Amino acid sequence: MRNADLVARDLKSVWHPCTQMKDHETLPLIPIKRGEGVWLEDFEGNRYIDAVSSWWVNLFGHANPRINSAIQEQIGQLEHVILAGFSHEPVVNLSERLIEVTPEGLNKCFYADNGSSAIEAALKMSYHYWKNHGKPGKKNFVNLSNSYHGETLGALALGDVALYKDTYQPLLMEVLTAPSPDAYNKEPGETDEEYALRQFEAMDKLLAEKHDEICAVVVEPLIQCAGGMRMHHPIYHTKLREACDRYGVHLIADEIAVGFGRTGTLFACEQSGITPDFMCLSKGLTAGYLPLSVVLTTDNVYNAFYDDYETMRAFLHSHSYTGNPIGCAVALATLDIFRDENVIENNRQLSRCMAESVAHLADHPNVGDIRQHGMTMAIEMVKDKASKTPFPWQERRGIRVYKHSLTRQALLRPLGNVLYFMPPYVITEEQIRHLAQVATEGIEIAVKD
Numbered sequence: 001m002r003n004a005d006l007v008a009r010d011l012k013s014v015w016h017p018c019t020q021m022k023d024h025e026t027l028p029l030i031p032i033k034r035g036e037g038v039w040l041e042d043f044e045g046n047r048y049i050d051a052v053s054s055w056w057v058n059l060f061g062h063a064n065p066r067i068n069s070a071i072q073e074q075i076g077q078l079e080h081v082i083l084a085g086f087s088h089e090p091v092v093n094l095s096e097r098l099i100e101v102t103p104e105g106l107n108k109c110f111y112a113d114n115g116s117s118a119i120e121a122a123l124k125m126s127y128h129y130w131k132n133h134g135k136p137g138k139k140n141f142v143n144l145s146n147s148y149h150g151e152t153l154g155a156l157a158l159g160d161v162a163l164y165k166d167t168y169q170p171l172l173m174e175v176l177t178a179p180s181p182d183a184y185n186k187e188p189g190e191t192d193e194e195y196a197l198r199q200f201e202a203m204d205k206l207l208a209e210k211h212d213e214i215c216a217v218v219v220e221p222l223i224q225c226a227g228g229m230r231m232h233h234p235i236y237h238t239k240l241r242e243a244c245d246r247y248g249v250h251l252i253a254d255e256i257a258v259g260f261g262r263t264g265t266l267f268a269c270e271q272s273g274i275t276p277d278f279m280c281l282s283k284g285l286t287a288g289y290l291p292l293s294v295v296l297t298t299d300n301v302y303n304a305f306y307d308d309y310e311t312m313r314a315f316l317h318s319h320s321y322t323g324n325p326i327g328c329a330v331a332l333a334t335l336d337i338f339r340d341e342n343v344i345e346n347n348r349q350l351s352r353c354m355a356e357s358v359a360h361l362a363d364h365p366n367v368g369d370i371r372q373h374g375m376t377m378a379i380e381m382v383k384d385k386a387s388k389t390p391f392p393w394q395e396r397r398g399i400r401v402y403k404h405s406l407t408r409q410a411l412l413r414p415l416g417n418v419l420y421f422m423p424p425y426v427i428t429e430e431q432i433r434h435l436a437q438v439a440t441e442g443i444e445i446a447v448k449d
Contacts, residue, residue: 003043006031027399028406035062038427040411048411051423051435056225056257058288060337061426067289067333074329083111083323090328097335098296101266103275106296110315111323115256115282116150118293119218121317122278123154125301126216126250132304132313141173142206142217142249144180148226149218149254158218161227176210178203178217180224181232184369184380184388196233204243211247216277218252221268222373225257228418229378231371237272250277250301256293260284260334261344261425264351264374277301287334288424292327343425347375353429354421357436366447375425381417381443391417391447401442408438419443 007029033043040048095109112118130138149158157172179202186195224230244251253276258268282293307313354377361367368382383389391397398414405412419439
């Protein structure tokens with residue numbers, strides 16, 4: 001089969017996510033036949049380095065033998081069973097392992113099948129907790145400007161990226177928004193930490209004034225991924241944890257994209273030294289193989305729902321594929337790889353290579369910022385470096401980088417004018433340097449008028 005054959009069939013029947021389908025009249029749709037390691041291969045043998053980990057999910061490469069083996073072993077035993085009133089070994093083993101590796105105090109695991117669903121569950125849990133404690137007036141949520149938490153209605157309401165949210169605004173609950181500690185906006189001479197502390201003052205004021213009506217603050221620790229890979233200092237979340245404790249407000253950490261080593265530690269919250277009341281995980285949880293998510297929470301939250309049935313205090317929330325055994329087996333294999341293969345330490349060298357490979361772009365007249373947390377690197381293209389004036393979004397200059405990357409055996413998928421590397425952890429230093437060269441070429445093409 002040739003690429004064009006499958007593309008023609010696809011465009012007659014498939015509605016792709018987060019896509020203006022008319023774009024594919026001119027923008028190539030790439031049909032993938034197989035994957036191995038960092039490589040994706042189409043039906044004509046063209047190969048592409050998966051620099052975006054197939055939407056930030058793949059950790060240990062495509063067709064990973066260890067994960068493949070875990071799937072094969074589990075599928076021969078139990079593919080799925082209802083988790084209400086029943087249990088199975090993979091979900092118990094996974095829950096115990098997650099409790100071991102996440103911040104201390106997160107002792108209960110509630111499963112769903114995608115990141116947005118995990119956020120929805122955490123929002124409901126937080127509100128219901130306060131209701132069970134006789135405080136139904138605590139029903140508002142606080143987010144950060146430029147945040148993103150998913151596409152279902154509750155999660156979308158918590159976001160602040162107009163591209164995704166504005167169309168559906170009439171359907172969404174109102175939320176309270178505090179300014180982001182995004183270090184891109186700091187003043188000249190100001191450190192990331194100083195800016196984060198200055199921005200936190202507005203959050204503290206908001207909580208002080210309205211904590212009686214707020215049930216939780218929802219944040220993406222360290223990186224606002226869908227908001228353009230904007231990054232901030234971990235001190236913000238240290239101060240936020242203190243404030244949430246002071247004012248009696250839950251803290252929900254959305255580590256769906258940043259968890260499992262993306263920021264340089266296994267979980268981003270570690271860098272702030274905090275335990276949130278809820279931690280939402282997905283994406284890397286199964287190393288990019290299967291849809292699975294989890295909300296970890298505390299004994300204190302769990303105990304607020306533990307009562308006789310007739311009190312109606314139970315958390316009556318469910319998904320058909322909650323705690324799927326195959327997904328749990330894959331997640332266990334993922335955690336085994338972290339445990340056995342020194343992943344976090346190895347990533348530090350790869351992170352240094354990423355930084356060194358793009359350092360020459362710091363002086364480029366159309367590069368406004370190069371930023372990095374661990375295995376996530378972003379390069380912001382701007383029209384004017386001194387003022388950080390962006391290119392008009394309508395020009396879609398990032399697509400020029402994307403098109404060029406495909407001709408150079410790479411998949412770079414910019415967010416607007418922001419190029420980023422978020423590769424699988426099995427990438428080599430040589431492959432990183434190749435991505436940097438492709439990005440450099442792509443920027444030169446993209447900024448030409």
